[in-house]
Amino acid sequence: MVLLSFDIEEFDMPFEYGKDISFEDQIAISKAGTLTILDILDNYNVKATFFCTVTFAEHIPDLIKRITETGHELASHGYYHSDFKPEHLLQSKLKLEELSGKEITGYRMARMMPVDEKEIEKAGYTYNTSINPTYLPGRYNNFNISRTHFIKDNVLQIPASVSPLIRFPLFWLAFHNLPLGIYKTLASWTYKKDKYLNIYFHPWEFTDLNDFERFGFPGYVRKNTGTKMIERMEALISWMKAKSYPFGTFQDFIKTLNY
Structure with missing residues (x-):
């Protein structure tokens, strides 16, 4: 099963690169990208999981409704x-349940940072997908996981999917920077070995991030964003469909496991 997921959040990433961005623009950019994602998923009849911050959810009630009513x-x-x-774990779960009318069973930490599993359990989550089991300079070294x-x-x-043996990550940055053919090869190798793929993206990737003065992003972040990202995502989904890879939510996937 392909677990396609999107971290939908206030677009605060420019702060990491010394740029200022208004809260209104953070919401507007992420909202536009989320709309684009939902349109793509609808066009290809694909179900996905949306990991959402409460701050963002409170500003997009129409999209929260669309996400849940269309089976995501x-x-x-x-x-x-x-x-x-730590108290945000339970607070976010309860608030998202209030806003959506749906049970919230999964959690992903912002920027895939470590989180106390005992606190995750205490808050009532069934699963946690906050681990990228690879080495990312300046972020984490999870080769032992x-x-x-x-x-x-x-x-x-x-954990997010990484290739067998060399643990090459298949997350959003790899998707932007690798030739699509190489990314597909790594994804196919990983899927055959693990019987599933867990790959994640963000809504702002589907908007044009090439304005260096505005966002301050290096080339490897802004490469293949906007229209190019839409085209690449459609090509990836079409390829996976042609290979008969089924898509599903994390909740769908968990039902197939023997735990």
Whole structure:
């Protein structure tokens, strides 16, 4: 099963590169990208999981309704994207349930940072997908963690997909920077080995990020964004459909596991 997911959040990434961006623009850019994603998924009849911050959800009630009513899964990405306290785990779950009318069973930490699994369990989540089991300079070194799903402190862990052996990550940055043919080869190798793929993206990737003065992003971040990202995502989904890879939400996937 292909677990396609999107971290929908206030677009605060320019702050990491020394640029200022208004809260209104953060919401507007992420909202535009989320609309584009939903249109693509509708066109290809694909179900996905949306990990959403409460801050963003409160500003897009129409999109939260569309996400849940069209069969996608809503999960928690925290209360705020750039601020975390342990109490946000439960607070975000309860608020997203209030806003959506759906049970929230999954969590993904902002920027895939470490989070206390005991706190995840205490907040009532079924699964956590906050681990990228590879090495990313300046971010994390997770070579010692299982590539595939496992249980820790009574919480199901579903790490982001990385290739067998060399653990090459298949997350959003790889998708932007690798030739599409090489990305497909790595994805196919990983799918055959693991029987599933867990790959994630963000709504702002589907908007044009080439304005360096505005966003400050290096070339490897802004490469293949906007229209090029839309084209690449459609090409990836079409290729996966041609190979008969089924798509599903994390909740769908968990039902197939023997835990």
